[in-house]
Amino acid sequence: MTAVGATVKEPGSSVKNKTGSWRTFKPVLDKDKCIDCENCFLFCPEGCITKENEIDYDYCKGCGICAEECPVKAIKMERG
Amino acid sequence: MKVITANRAIAEAVKLSKPKVVPVYPITPQTTISEYLATFVANGDLPAEYIRVESEHSAISAAVGASGTGVRVFTATSSQGLALMHEILFAAAGLRNPIVMGNANRALSAPLSIWNDQQDSISQRDTGWMQFFAESAQEALDLVLQAYKISENENVLLPSMVCVDGYYLTHTVEPVDIPTQEEVDEFLPPYRPKHAYLDPKDPMSLGTFTDPNYYMEARYDMEVAMEGAKNIIRTVNKEFEEKFGRKYDLVENYMCDDAEIILVAMGSICGTIKAVIDNMRKEGHKIGLLRVIAFRPFPKEDIYSTVKNADRIAVLDKNISFGIGGVLFNEIKAKMDVDARGFILGLGGRDVSNDDIRNIIKITKESTESDKINWIGLKEEEV
Amino acid sequence: MEIPEQEFLAAGHRGCAGCGATIGARLALKMLGENTVAVSATGCLEVITTPYPETSWKVPWIHVAFENSAAVASGVERALKSQGKDDVNVVVFAGDGGTADIGLQSLSGAMERGHRIIYICYDNEAYMNTGVQRSGATPYGASTTTSPHGKESFGEDKPKKNIPMIMAAHGVPYVATASISYPEDFMKKVKKAAEMEGPAYIHLHQPCTTGWGYDPSKTIEMGRLAVDTGAWILYEIVDGEFKVTYRPLQRKPVNEYLNAQKRFKHLADEEKEKIQNYVNQVCAELKI
Numbered sequence: 001m002t003a004v005g006a007t008v009k010e011p012g013s014s015v016k017n018k019t020g021s022w023r024t025f026k027p028v029l030d031k032d033k034c035i036d037c038e039n040c041f042l043f044c045p046e047g048c049i050t051k052e053n054e055i056d057y058d059y060c061k062g063c064g065i066c067a068e069e070c071p072v073k074a075i076k077m078e079r080g
Numbered sequence: 081m082k083v084i085t086a087n088r089a090i091a092e093a094v095k096l097s098k099p100k101v102v103p104v105y106p107i108t109p110q111t112t113i114s115e116y117l118a119t120f121v122a123n124g125d126l127p128a129e130y131i132r133v134e135s136e137h138s139a140i141s142a143a144v145g146a147s148g149t150g151v152r153v154f155t156a157t158s159s160q161g162l163a164l165m166h167e168i169l170f171a172a173a174g175l176r177n178p179i180v181m182g183n184a185n186r187a188l189s190a191p192l193s194i195w196n197d198q199q200d201s202i203s204q205r206d207t208g209w210m211q212f213f214a215e216s217a218q219e220a221l222d223l224v225l226q227a228y229k230i231s232e233n234e235n236v237l238l239p240s241m242v243c244v245d246g247y248y249l250t251h252t253v254e255p256v257d258i259p260t261q262e263e264v265d266e267f268l269p270p271y272r273p274k275h276a277y278l279d280p281k282d283p284m285s286l287g288t289f290t291d292p293n294y295y296m297e298a299r300y301d302m303e304v305a306m307e308g309a310k311n312i313i314r315t316v317n318k319e320f321e322e323k324f325g326r327k328y329d330l331v332e333n334y335m336c337d338d339a340e341i342i343l344v345a346m347g348s349i350c351g352t353i354k355a356v357i358d359n360m361r362k363e364g365h366k367i368g369l370l371r372v373i374a375f376r377p378f379p380k381e382d383i384y385s386t387v388k389n390a391d392r393i394a395v396l397d398k399n400i401s402f403g404i405g406g407v408l409f410n411e412i413k414a415k416m417d418v419d420a421r422g423f424i425l426g427l428g429g430r431d432v433s434n435d436d437i438r439n440i441i442k443i444t445k446e447s448t449e450s451d452k453i454n455w456i457g458l459k460e461e462e463v
Numbered sequence: 464m465e466i467p468e469q470e471f472l473a474a475g476h477r478g479c480a481g482c483g484a485t486i487g488a489r490l491a492l493k494m495l496g497e498n499t500v501a502v503s504a505t506g507c508l509e510v511i512t513t514p515y516p517e518t519s520w521k522v523p524w525i526h527v528a529f530e531n532s533a534a535v536a537s538g539v540e541r542a543l544k545s546q547g548k549d550d551v552n553v554v555v556f557a558g559d560g561g562t563a564d565i566g567l568q569s570l571s572g573a574m575e576r577g578h579r580i581i582y583i584c585y586d587n588e589a590y591m592n593t594g595v596q597r598s599g600a601t602p603y604g605a606s607t608t609t610s611p612h613g614k615e616s617f618g619e620d621k622p623k624k625n626i627p628m629i630m631a632a633h634g635v636p637y638v639a640t641a642s643i644s645y646p647e648d649f650m651k652k653v654k655k656a657a658e659m660e661g662p663a664y665i666h667l668h669q670p671c672t673t674g675w676g677y678d679p680s681k682t683i684e685m686g687r688l689a690v691d692t693g694a695w696i697l698y699e700i701v702d703g704e705f706k707v708t709y710r711p712l713q714r715k716p717v718n719e720y721l722n723a724q725k726r727f728k729h730l731a732d733e734e735k736e737k738i739q740n741y742v743n744q745v746c747a748e749l750k751i
């Protein structure tokens with residue numbers, strides 16, 4: 001059944017949709033190189049990198065923005 | 081008792097209903113509603129947020145936004161303004177916002193006309209709004225109060241339009257009984273929605289994007305709500321009668337029980353028709369009037385049970401769907417097995433006289449062409 | 464500036480990989496926090512975030528139509544006020560089409576009335592949701608599906624409509640331009656906007672991988688190039704006081720920006736020069 005007015009009462013419920021399956025290249029983050037600039041956290045369109053530099057691969061679409069914007073090249077895009 | 085216009089009566093009803101937000105844009109012949117409400121707010125008689133929007137499109141949009149937060153909302157318009165709202169009327173109904181709107185029925189341009197017919201609201205029949213047509217200023221007031229209670233019923237949650245004929249009702253005065261605030265408060269409880277509201281303490285998303293898996297059920301729900309609204313209207317009508325002593329129904333049966341010819345019409349014209357019937361009854365003619373008060377939901381059962389024993393019915397439309405005739409006429413013909421004649425009259429404020437009504441009755445009796453679109457009051461020499 | 468970790472736009476949305484619109488919405492919501500109601504105009508951001516029965520929004524959110532988000536927000540703001548909830552931020556996210564074109568009237572009305580709303584136009588310089596048609600905010604020379612280049616056309620033949628200045632002319636107490644590529648600058652502006660008594664307008668430049676034609680990884684790079692070449696200028700106007708908020712140390716040639724995108728690829732040197740001259744003129748006035 002469609003809810004009255006098609007209202008969605010479950011905030012943030014799009015997490016049911018695991019967009020990680022869209023990915024062809026995978027960002028791999030080297031915490032030893034990281035200087036905690038927060039660029040990857042700020043710029044990820046999915047909001048799937050935490051401030052602690054954990055990448056949630058369930059949602060990462062592999063866009064490569066994080067790798068591109070990392071000032072110390074701590075993130076590499078790898079196949080798979 | 082106050083001697084006032086229907087516009088004033090609507091404004092009084094709005095004040096008594098205590099909406100929290102009133103976005104409204106002026107247009108003849110609705111304008112005085114927007115002015116009365118502005119004055120009420122300015123004088124502190126109506127503690128509402130009056131939004132001086134820049135268009136009717138924004139009036140209804142702001143109404144939807146406000147209603148979305150879970151408060152009672154009122155707006156009013158007419159003709160071009162209602163047409164401008166068209167897109168958002170669907171949204172208001174689809175979002176299940178129980179907004180109440182006053183519509184001063186007026187013809188649509190072109191050619192430009194500021195006078196009455198009912199093309200404007202009839203043209204919005206598929207938007208999901210309920211439509212109630214008043215015959216008098218008293219009814220306009222009473223219908224606004226009832227419209228809130230019907231719209232806000234959790235099994236309905238559809239917006240309502242209370243329609244009053246431009247000038248005939250909006251600008252002529254008559255005695256109107258204005259209930260007290262206490263009486264109205266007892267009749268109309270505050271609006272507390274459960275289905276949707278915008279509140280940071282309980283975040284939800286309103287107006288989402290549905291794919292073909294979900295859209296139809298949402299529309300079906302609205303159909304169920306609209307059909308179900310008929311019983312809720314009857315219940316509210318009864319509660320209203322108990323409280324205020326004035327009787328309402330989806331339709332009014334005026335001398336139909338033994339009538340051979342029954343006229344079917346909506347709005348202020350019914351006053352004229354009743355006067356003609358009274359006279360013709362004295363002359364021995366069995367004529368009746370079925371006045372449609374609720375046009376949406378469409379009271380097909382009530383219409384049929386009232387007119388089914390008549391020899392013939394005459395349906396009077398102040399609107400035209402080109403090539404097929406009056407909308408009310410066609411809807412009645414589509415929904416019931418009756419011998420009906422259709423009449424187009426009163427477009428753009430064209431006067432309808434007692435003789436016109438007598439003529440309609442005569443044509444109905446005599447005409448063998450059930451499909452003919454009969455234009456009444458047309459100046460034959462001008463066409 | 465301490466940037467909150469908490470996300471108010473959930474993952475799982477259907478935006479293209481590398482979408483700049485969601486970056487903008489994420490960053491703005493971080494500054495506004497949970498005590499916020501969001502209003503969206505029809506467009507990419509609305510469609511990708513609310514595929515029923517899911518939503519990415521963690522704050523209350525409403526969408527009504529394409530052209531009326533400012534009017535809807537007006538109603539929301541007044542209704543919240545009527546309930547004593549004056550402290551709730553009301554933010555609008557509307558695209559450049561929903562702002563510069565079809566929604567300009569309702570935006571003008573809302574701004575003139577002085578509602579306490581934060582209107583963020585996320586500007587990807589075309590109608591992306593419907594397949595990259597031109598808008599009033601499409602820049603000169605850009606090829607879109609309704610301003611395509613061809614034998615008789617070099618693409619869009621009109622310069623970008625200057626909406627922030629039109630907003631400033633309304634006397635809006637806070638008007639700013641921003642870019643998703645300068646997140647601190649943008650987020651500070653959102654914070655300021657939220658602190659205003661009256662309306663605030665932020666015009667957020669937002670590169671779009673699909674519509675502009677560049678690799679998804681370059682979304683931030685593209686926004687940066689726009690600012691560093693002077694093609695997009697970051698400023699704010701607080702109570703009528705104009706201030707550039709970021710000046711590139713050395714302005715780059717505009718060709719670096721144009722040549723990186725498919726939508727400008729077709730341009731002849733002559734047209735590119737015109738664009739450079741126009742940028743030079745604007746930058747000279749602002750001493751950039």
Ligand SMILES: Cc1ncc(C[n+]2csc(CCOP(=O)(O)OP(=O)(O)O)c2C)c(N)n1
Nearest residue numbers: 505506507529558559560561589590591592
């Ligand atoms: C009244 C109306 N006209 C046209 C459309 C079709 N339409 C939907 S979104 C859109 C373009 C949106 O462009 P923009 O505002 O720039 O947002 P974007 O998709 O680029 O994020 C159009 C033309 C519509 N939904 N409503």
Ligand code: SF4
Nearest residue numbers: 044060061063064066
């Ligand atoms: S590749 Fe893109 S989606 Fe994946 S973590 Fe990096 S920025 Fe986010």
Ligand code: SF4
Nearest residue numbers: 034035037038040070
């Ligand atoms: S962008 Fe690079 S350096 Fe900065 S936080 Fe991410 S991984 Fe660390």
Ligand code: SF4
Nearest residue numbers: 479482507591671673
């Ligand atoms: S078309 Fe552009 S704005 Fe729309 S979702 Fe894709 S990247 Fe984002």
Ligand SMILES: [Mg+2]
Nearest residue numbers: 558559589591
């Ligand atoms: Mg756009």
